[in-house]
Amino acid sequence: MMKEGVRVPRAETPGTRKRFWAEATVRPVAGGGFGVELDGRGIRLPGGTALCVPSETLAGAIAGEWARAGGKKGGAFTPDDLPMTRMAGSMIERIAPEPAAQVAALMQYVDGELLCYRAEHPARLCAAEREEWDPQLAWLRARHGIDMAVTHGIMPLAQSGDVHAAWNDVLGRQDNATLAALGVMVPAMKSIVLGLAVVTGALSATRAAEIATVGERIQMTIWGEDAKLVEALRQLAAEVVEADRFMHLCQAQ
Incomplete structure (x- = not known):
């Protein structure tokens, strides 16, 4: 059974979050593009859309910032630690439709x-x-x-x-x-x-x-x-x- 997706924290919500994942990995998406999984759970953007980018190198950069955020499982992070994810979210959920x-x-x-x-x-x-x-x-x-x-x-x-x-x-x-x-x-x-x-x-x-x-x-x-x-x-x-x-x-x- 596919695990439920992980929702990206909204940038406008202040404060730190607790890192709940150990590993971030890139995965190809059926139909084209690449997503990122946190301990096997796909990332979903604030609007609920699954994160899927056209470039494997970009997906790798996004996975890299999730791998660094908070340092390790249980560490603290903020949306500012995820700039690539935030730009991808803006591109997918806000810019592409309009x-x-x-x-x-x-x-x-x-x-x-x-x-x-x-x-x-x-x-x-x-x-x-x-x-x-x-x-x-x-x-x-x-x-x-x-x-x-x-x-x-x-x-x-x-x-x-x-x-x-x-x-x-x-x-x-x-x-x-x-x-x-x-x-x-x-x-x-x-x-x-x-x-x-x-x-x-x-x-x-x-x-x-x-x-x-x-x-x-x-x-x-x-x-x-x-x-x-x-x-x-x-x-x-x-x-x-x-x-x-x-x-x-x-x-x-």
């Missing part, structure tokens, strides 16, 4: 694009933003024909209808794995431009995270290093790198 909804969610970042809001002082920060951000907007114009307006200060900036239409077209051509990756990268970096650069191979995930955090890094050179900020920047970079890895593993054959 990719347009994910495109619409990403479109909310167009008017708030990080690279389009420039500091007015200090001079060192203004110069660093020009040096790091101008080339990315130039790439966007040259590669995708999207010419985004730039402002200084914090007053809201509304991009043109042509810019919105162009972004909607670009995002609408992405596959579900890429949309899932962008769903992590873009909020983390507050930049749809840098997210697109990563998923199209124009920037590495690590370099994009550096560009996105130029302001924080310059401020630390002025005011001194802050341990909490350093950790926040490390976590941001890790999220972007993991999302990029998810996309590539999902697309691997």
Whole structure:
């Protein structure tokens, strides 16, 4: 008799969980794809769908994070220990049934694009933003024909209808794995431009995270290093790198 599936914990539910399994293994799924079993019990996503991904390498990465979560049976873990599982769940249960909804969610970042809001002082920060951000907007114009307006200060900036239409077209051509990756990268970096650069191979995930955090890094050179900020920047970079890895593993054959 097949064992009942194990339900993935919801990310929005805070707190730690107790690891109840000893072993995580990959299994092929009838009809195609690969799942992950915990002590022989298949993983089910928060909505009840069985976890099944198209790539064996991605399934292996998901099994790996379950094998590490909590250290050993009885150990404590949180949903943050399962980033690949969370992205797979988003792709399968939320994006695949309605990719347009994910495109619409990403479109909310167009008017708030990080690279389009420039500091007015200090001079060192203004110069660093020009040096790091101008080339990315130039790439966007040259590669995708999207010419985004730039402002200084914090007053809201509304991009043109042509810019919105162009972004909607670009995002609408992405596959579900890429949309899932962008769903992590873009909020983390507050930049749809840098997210697109990563998923199209124009920037590495690590370099994009550096560009996105130029302001924080310059401020630390002025005011001194802050341990909490350093950790926040490390976590941001890790999220972007993991999302990029998810996309590539999902697309691997």
